[in-house]
Amino acid sequence: MPRFSVIVPAYKVQAYLAECLDSVLSQSYPDLELIAVDDCSPDACGAIIDEYAALDARVKPVHLAENRGLGRARNAGMAEASGDYLVFLDSDDTLTPDALRAVADRITVTGEPDVLVYDYARTYWDGRTARNQLSAQLAEEGPAPFRLQDRPGLLRVLMVAWNKAYRREFVQEHAFAFPPGYYEDTPWTFPVLMTAESIATLDRVCVHYRQRRQGSILGTTSRRHFDLFDQYDRVFAYVDERPHLACWRPELFRRMVDHYAVVFTRRGRLPRGSHGEFLRRARAHCRRHRVPGVRTGPRQALVRYGLHRTFRALRLVSAVRRRALRSAVRPVRALRSGVLRLHYRVQLRLPLRADRAVFTASWGRGDPGALEEAFRAYAPHIRTAWIVQPGWEHAVPPGPRPLRPGTAAFWTALARSKYLVHDALPGPGPGKRRGQVVVQTRQGTPLKHTGLDLQERPAAARGTDFEELLRDVDQWDYVLSGNRHSTLTWERVFPGRFTTLEYGRPRNDVFQRATSADVARLRESLGVPEGAVAILYAPTYRDHRRTQQPLLDLERVLRRLGPRFVILARSHPVHGGPLGTGARVIDVGDHPSVESLCLASDALLTDYSALMFDYANLDRPIVVHTPDREAYEASRGTYLDLRCSPPGAVAHSEDEVIDVFATGRWRDARSDLLRAEFRRRFCPYDDGRAAERVVRHVVLGDTEGRPHVVPLGRRRPVPSAASAVPRPARAPAAAPPQPTGALPVTETR
Template structure:
C-alpha cells in the first residue's frame, strides 16, 4: 500500500499537464501512486496520461466516457486510490520539490492526523511567485495534532482541496465526496475540517498554484458563479444534519458572506446586468441560514441585506478615496524626490571629506566590504566609516560603522562628500562620482559562471541586465580587487574600464587564515553540530533557468547511507529539512559556515575558491552540468582542473564519502594544485594591503605567504573510517569522465 495517492483530474490542460505529472513523479518520496483522470478532455490530455502510464508503473490512468467536471473526476480518482493519504492536485499546478517528503515527515511527527494543511504559493505567468498571505496561520508551533475548535483560524485559509493531505480511511468512513459544479471545493473543505478529529499544519510551500493570464474557470465572466449558492446550501445542510457542528454556523455565515462579496465585487465574475439578482439571492440565502446575534463587518452586512446600490456606491467612494490618496502620495513623493535631488546637488558643490568612507554590500552584510571596513577602522582610525543599510537588513549590518538608510538626506550627503566608496556591487544609479573620490570595487569572489559583457550571449542568466548601465558603473571604478590571475583577466575583459586591479587577495578570506580552533568550536556549537560528527557544507550555485531552486542531491538518502557520523549544513536557495540536515540558508556569515564544516559539497558555486583556502576536502557534484553550462556558461572545466572528486549521481557521491576518497591522498593533491592556482594571495592580510595602498598610500606592502607555507585551522570533525556504508560495487571515478 503506497503512502500517498496523488489524484490529478485533467481537462483541457495539455500545455501544463506534463509539468504537473513530472512534479509528482520526481518527488524525493517515491512511495506514491499517481492517479491521472482524463475527464474526457478533447485535447491531448488522455494521450499524455497514457504515455506516462506506459513509462512509470506508479501512474494509474483513468478515462471517463463523458466530461463530468472537476468534482466527479476527483471522485473517480478516489475510487481507484489505495494510499494511506489522499492528495489532490489540479493539473495546471505543481508540487514543489520535496513536498511529499516534508508532508510525510510532518504526518509521522504528528501521529498521522485525519487532515494535514500545508501552504502554497501563487505563480504568475510573468515568473513572479507570491506566497499565501495567510501563511502565519499554518504555524507548527503549539500542540499537534489538534481539533478545529483549538485553531478556528484555519477556516480562513483558502478553501480548496489541494492544500491538504487527507487520511483515506477518514474520508471513506465519513463518505466525503465532491459534488458537481464550479465551486465544488466549498462543500468538501468545510465539512472535512469540521468533522476531523485530528488536524495538523505544515508551514511549507508544497504547491505552486498557477495563475493563468486567461482560461481560469473562476476568472471567467459567466452565470456559472451562481453555483456558489447551491454549494453553500450543501454546507449548511451538512451542519444541520449534525447538531454537534452547530457551533460553526456563525463562522460559516461570515465566510459565506465574504465569498459572495468577492464574487460580486470582482469585475471579471458576474455578467453585466446580473449583479442585482446575485445580491437578492444572497439576501434570500442568508435568511434561510439565519444565525441570531452574529456580528458582521460592513461589507458582510451589505451582502446580508442585499443592498445592491449601497454596495456599489460605497465601492465607488472607496475607489475615489484610493485614487485621491495615491495622487496625494505621488505628489508628496515627487516633492520629496525633488528636495533630495536639490540637496544632493548642493552637497556635490561642497568640499570632499577625506576622513569619510561609505560601504555597502549586495546582500546587506559581510563579504569583502565588511572585511575592508574593519581594516579601515584598525589601520586608518582617522577615517569615519558608514554602512548603507537597506530596510529589513538592519540586523545583518556590521556593528562598527554608522548605519545609513538609502534614499535619505544623510545617505546622499555621505555619497556626495565621502572620499572613499567601497562596494561589491554598486551604489544608487543616480550617484555621480566626483573627482577626488576613490571607488573600490570588490566584486563577489572568483568568477566561475559567465559575467559582465559575456552575459550578452546568455539571456537566461542575464535576466534583463542593463549593459549600458553596467558599463556606466564600471567607469566609476578606481580599483578592483582580485584573488588570482584568472579573476584579473576575466574582470578586465568582461568589465572593460580604466580602473587599476589590485592583486592582493580577497579580504573576506582573511578570517579563514586567522581563525583558531576555539573559533571553530564556537561556530559549530552555535549551529548545533553534534560533537564527533563530520559536517558537510552543501552550497550549490543559483540556477537562473529554474523557477524553484532545489537541492540536486537527495540529501536525506545520502545521509541514511553514510550513517549518523555525518551531518549536512545546507545553504541552499530554498529551506531544506530532514534528519541530519541543518538548514543554514539564512545564516549571515558564509565564512563562518566554511570554518564550522569539515568538507564542502558544491556544484558550480564560487564558494569552492574561498573554501580551498582551508585545505579541507571539496567534492563537486554536477548532475546538470550540460544544462548549467548552456544557460550560464563557465570559465573553468572542473573535470580538467578539479578541487577534489567530481561526480554526477547520488550513488557516486555516497561512494566517495563511504570509501574515504573525499579525503585521500589523490584528493589532497588535486586540492593543493587548485589552491595554488586560485588562492595565491589569500594569506590573511589582503584587507591590510588594500588599506595601506589605497588609504595610506604605501607601496611597500607586506609580502605574500605562499600557499604551501600557510597553516589553516584544522577541521573539528572526528576522523571517519571508510566503513560507514557499503563499499562501491563498481570502479569509482574521482574526476568526471568526458
Template sequence: MPRFSVIVPAYRVQAYLHECLDSVSGQSFKDFEIIVVDDGSPDACGAIADEYAGRDHRFSVVHLPENTGLGPARNAGIAEASGDYLIFLDGDDTLLPDALRTIADRIAATGCPDVLVYDYTRVYWSGRTVRNQLAQHLTETGPPSFRLADRPELLKVLMVVWNKAYRREFVEAEGFTFPPGYYEDTPWTYPVLMAAGSIAVLDAVCVGYRQRRRGNILSTTSRRHFDVFDQYDRVFAFIDERPGLAVWRPVMFRRMLDHFSTLFTSHGRLPPGTRAEFFRRARAHCVRYRTPGAPVPRRARLRHGLFRLGAHRTYRLLWAAQQLGGVLRLRTASLRHAVRGALLQLHYRVQLRLPVRPHDAVFAAYWNRGYACNPAAIEAKARELVPGLRTSWICRPEHAHTVPTATRRLHPGTFRYWTALARSKYLVNNVNFDRRLVKRRGQVLLQTHHGTPLKTMGTDLVDRPAAAGSTDFDQLLRNIDKWDYSLSANLHSTLVWERTYPSAYTTLEYGYPRNDVFHRTDPREVARVRETLSVPEDCTAILYAPTHRDYRRSQRQGLDLERLLQVLGPRFVVLARSHYLYSAPKAPAGRSPHPWIIDVSDHPSLEALCLASDALITDYSSLMFDYANLDRPLVIHLDDSQAYEAARGTYFDLQTFPPGVVARSQDELFDIFTTDHWRGSRSAQLRAAFRARFCPYDDGYAAERVVRRVFLGETAGLPVPVPLKERRPVGTLPRQSAVRAPSDPSRAATASPVGD
C-alpha cells in the first residue's frame, strides 16, 4: 500500500501533461502511485499516459470511453486508488520539487489527519509566479490538528480539491464522490472539511496552479455555469442529512450568495440573454436555503439583499454604476497624475533658469535604491574634504533609512528632487539619471559605474537582443553625452567604457571608491558585522552571490546550497546574496530555512558582506573584481557558460583567466571544496595574477583621488596608488576553529588556512 495515490484526470492537456507527470515522478519521496485518467481526450493525453505507464510501474492508466468531466474522472481514479492518502492534480498543473516529502512529513507530524490543506502558487504563461494571497490562513500555529469549527477561516482559502491531501479511509467511510457538471469541487470540499474529524495545515507551496492565457474551462461562455445551483443543492442536502452540521448552514448560505454574485457579474461566462434566468434561480435558492446568522461584510449586504428580493434590474444597474465608477476613478487618478507631472516639469523649467548652486551635490545609486556603491563612498569622502559642501541623496522612501543623517534625502518625483537636479553643481550616479535631466552649463556629472565589465555592456549589446531587451540606444547615447567624467577601476574598464559608451567625457582611472573599505576597516568592525549576521564565531563564511541571467525570464538558484553545506561540514555557513533584479533564494517547499544558510539579500552593504565572509562563490558577477582586493579565496561556478556566452557574451574568457578555481558543474564545485583546492596554492596563484591586472588602483585612496579631482579641481598631488605588494587588506579576527576538520586524517597536516 503506497503512502499516496496521486490522481491526474487528463482532457485536452497534451501540451502540459508531460510536465505534470514529470513533476510527480521526479519527487524525492518515492512511496506513491500515479493514476492517470484519460477522460476520453481526443488528443494525445491517453498515449502520453500509456508511455509513462510502460516505463514506470508506479503509473497506471484508466481510459474512459467518452468525456465525462472532471468529477466522474476523479471518481474513476479513486476507484483504482490504494494509497493511504488521495492527492488530486489537474493535468496542466505541477507538484513543486519535494512537495510529496513535505506533505508526508507534515502528515506524520500532525497525527495522520483526515485532511491536510497546503498552499499553491499561480504560474502564468510568462513564467511569473504569484503565491496564494490568503496564505496567512495556513500558518502552522496552535494545535497540530483541529476541527473546522476551530479555524473557520480555512473556508476563505480557494475551495478546490487539488490543494489538499485526503485520508482514503475517511473518504470511503463518508462515501464522498464527485458529482458531474461544472463546479464539482464545491459539493466535495465543503462537505469534506465540515465532516473531517481532524484537519491540519501546511504552510508551504506544493502545487503550481497553471494560469492559461485564455483561462480555464470555467472562463468559457456556457449554460453549464447553471450547474452551480445543483452543486449547492448537494451541499445543503449533505448538511440536512447530518444534524450536527447545522451550524454551518448560515456560513454556506453566505458563501453561496457570494458565489452567485461572482458568476453573475463575471464577463463572458453566462450566455447572452440568460442573466435574468440566472438571477431568478439564484433568488429561488435564497428563499429555499436562507439561514441568517453568518456575518456579512458591509460591501456584500446590498448584493445579498437584492438577490433575496429578486431585484434583477436594480442589481445590474448598480453593477454597471460600480463599473463606471471604477473607470472614472482610474481616469481621475490618471488625470491627477498627468497634472502633477506637468506641474513638476513646469517647476523644473523655472528652476533651470535660476543660478546653479556651487556648493550643492546630488548623489544616487542603483536606480534610487539607497545609499550604496561608489557614489556612497564618494559622498562620504566629499563631506570630509570639501568645505561647505551640501550633499543630497536620491532614494525611494523605503530606502531612506540607509542614508546618513548628515545628508539630505530626496524622494524621486518631488519638487525638491527636480530643484536639486536643476541647481546642484555636482551630479554623481552609478547609473544614469532621469532621462529628462537637462545638463546645464556649470554642472558636473560624474558617472561612477558599478562594476568592472566582464559581461557585454552599452552599445555592444546592439546585436544581443536577449541582453539588450527594450534598451533605447538613442536615449542611451543622449545620456552618455551628459557625462563629464567616467570613473574606471583599471585599464580594461577604461578601454571598454570608452568604446561602448562613446562620448567626449574625461576618464578617471582612479580605482573604485567602494573598495576603499577593504583597506580601511578595523578587524573588530568585521567581527561585529559577522555577529549581526549571526555567523558563529568558529565558522567559515562562504558568500554566494550569482548574477542574473538575461536569457531567462524567471531566475533560478544555480547551486544547491544545502548539498554544498553537507560537503563543507558543520563549521561552515553560506551567506546567500541574490541579485537585486530578482528575489532571494528560498528553501524548498515546506522546509524551514536551513540554519546555516543566511539570506543576506536585503543587507544594505555588499562591501560589508564581503568583509564578513572568508571566501566567495560567484559566476559572471563583477563582484569578483572587487572581492579580489581582499586576497581571499574565490571559486567561479560556470554551469551554463555556453548559454551565457550566447545570450550576453563576455570581454574575455573567464575560464582562461579566472580569479580562482573554476567549477563547470555543481558536482565539480563540490569536489573543489572536498579536496580543499578552493583555498590551495593554485587558487592563490590565479588570484594574484587577477589582482595585478584588475586591481591596480584599489588601495584605499580611490575616493580621495576622485574628490580632489572632481570637487576640488586638483590635477597634481593626488595620492599615488600603493603597490600591490605593500597593501594590507583587512583581515578577520583569528578563529581557531574556522578551518573544517578534513575528513581524511592523512590530509590534516596539509589543510591550508582560510585566505591561504
C-alpha cells in the first residue's frame, strides 16, 4: 500500500501533461502511485499517459469511454486508489520539488489527520510567480491537529481539491464524491472540512497553479457558470441533513454571496445579456439559504438583492469617474513637472552650498551609507541628505535628511549641494554644475563584465545607452576602488578624467570595528538559533534566464546537512523573490544591510556575486556554487576565473554543495589557503579606515593625515559564532606581502 495516491485527470492538456506527470514521478518521496485518468481526451493525453505507464510501474492509466468532466474523472481515479492519502493534481499544474516529502513529514508529526491543507503559488505564462495571499491562514502555530472550529479562517483559503491531502479511509467512510459540473470543488471542499475530525496545515508551497493565458475552464465565457447555483444547493443540502453543522451556515452564506459576486463582476465569465438572469438567480438563492443577521459588503449586497440596474449604474459612474480622473491627472502632472523644471533652473543660478552633501545607493546603503557616516564623523560641518530610492525606504540611514525623488527638495539638493556621493542616481540625472564634486562609489569589486565591456554582451546590456553612460562618466570626479584589479577595470571600462581613490571599500569598515556582542545581537535579531551554523546564501542575477528560479533546493540541502545548519537566503535585488521555504531557511531578501548579514553568518555560499570580495575581509569560509558556468560566461562574462583562483571550495552541483559542508571541506586547510591568497589579492586596503581616508582626501584635503593601511597579518576581524567549534588544523602559509605606506591615487587621462 503506497503512502500517496496522486490522482491526475487529463482532458485537452497535451502541452502540459508531461510536465505535470514529471513533477510527481520526480518527487524525492517515491512511495506513491500516480493514477492518470484520460477523460476521453481527443488529443494525445491518452497516449502520453500510456507512455509514462510503460516506463514507470507506479503509473496506473485509466481510460474513460466517454468524457465525464473533471469531477467524475477524479471519482474514477479514487476508485483505483490504494494509498493512505489521496492527493489531487490538475493536469496543467505541477508539484514543487520535495512537496510530497514535506507533506508526509507533516502528516506524521501531526498524527495522521483527516485532512492536511498546504499552500500553492500562481505561476503565470510570462514567468511571474505569486504566492497565495492568504498563506498566513496556513501558519503551523498552535496545537495540531485541530478541528475547523479552531481555525475557521481556513474557509477563506481557495476552496479547491488540489491544495489538500485526504486520508483515504476518511473519504470512504463518509462517501465523499465529486458531482458533475463546472464548480465541482465547491460541494467537495466545504463538506470535507466541516466533517473532518482532525485537520492540519503545512506552510509550504506544494503546488504551482498554472495561470494559462488562454484555455482555462473558469476563464471561459459560458452559461455553464450558472452551474454555481446547483453546487451551493448541494452544500446547503449537506448541512441541512446534518444539524450539528448548522453553525457553519453564516460563513457558508457569506462565502456563497462573495462567490456569486466574483463570477458576476469578473469580465469574460458570463455571456452578454445573461447578467440580469444571473443576478435574479442569485437573489433567489440568497433568499432560499438566507441566514438572519449576516452582513455582507456593498458589492455582495448588490448581488444578494439582485440590484442589476443599480449595479450597472454604479459601474458606469465608476468608469466615468476613472476617466475623469485620468483626464485631470495629465494636465496636473504636466503643470507640476513644468513648475519643478523652473524651480530647478532657478536653484542652478543660486550659489552652491559648500556645507551640503547628498548621498544615495541603488540597493540598501553600501558604500554611500558608510561614507555618509564618515562625513558626519570627520567633517561634521557638512549637512547630509539621503535620496530615498523607491522600494528601499526601510534602508534609509538614521542620520541624514531623507529626500524623495521628484520633489522640490530633491531638485534643490542636487542643484546646490557641493558633494554628490552615489553609485547610481535615480532616473535621468541632472547635469553637474561647476564647483560640484561627484564621488562615484560603484558597487563593489567587479567580477562580471560591466561598462563598455557590455557592448559585446547584448543579453546583459539590455539596451544600455552607452553614449549616455559616457556622459555620466564625464561628470565623475572620484571613483572608489578596493584593489588594483578594480582600479584597472574602472579606468578601462569607464574612460574619463576622474581620479581613482584606491583606498578600500568604506562599507567593509564595519567588519574590522564590529565586536562579538554585535554578532550575537545580529544573529538573535535574525532568528538564528544559538549554536547553529548560519550560511549566507547570496546568488547573483542571471541575464541569460527569463525567470530567476532558485538554483538550489535549500530545504533539501538543510535536510541533508542536519539540524545544526540554517540558511540566510538573500535574493538579488533584481530578482526579489524568496529563494526557499522551511523552518531553517530565513528569508533576508529585504534586510537593509548586507554587511550585517555577513557579520551574522558563519560562511558565504554564492556564485558570481561581488559580495565574495567583501566577505573575504571577515576571513570566514566562502563556498562558490557554479552550476551554469558556461552559460553565465557566454551571456555575461567574468574578469576572474573562479576555477583557478577561488576564495574557497568550489561546487558544481547541489550534491557537491551538500558534500562540501557535510565533509567539512568548507573550512579545511585548503579552503583557508585559497582564502588567504584571495584576501591578499583583493583586500589589501580594507582595514576599517577606508571611509576616513576618502573623507580626508575629498572633503578636508588632508593628504598627509590619512591613516596608513594596517597590514593583513595584523588585522583582527570579528570572528564568527561558529569559530569556537573544533576544525581541521590550518596548514602553515607564508605571510603574503602587505601594502604599506602611502596609498595610490590614480588619475586617468
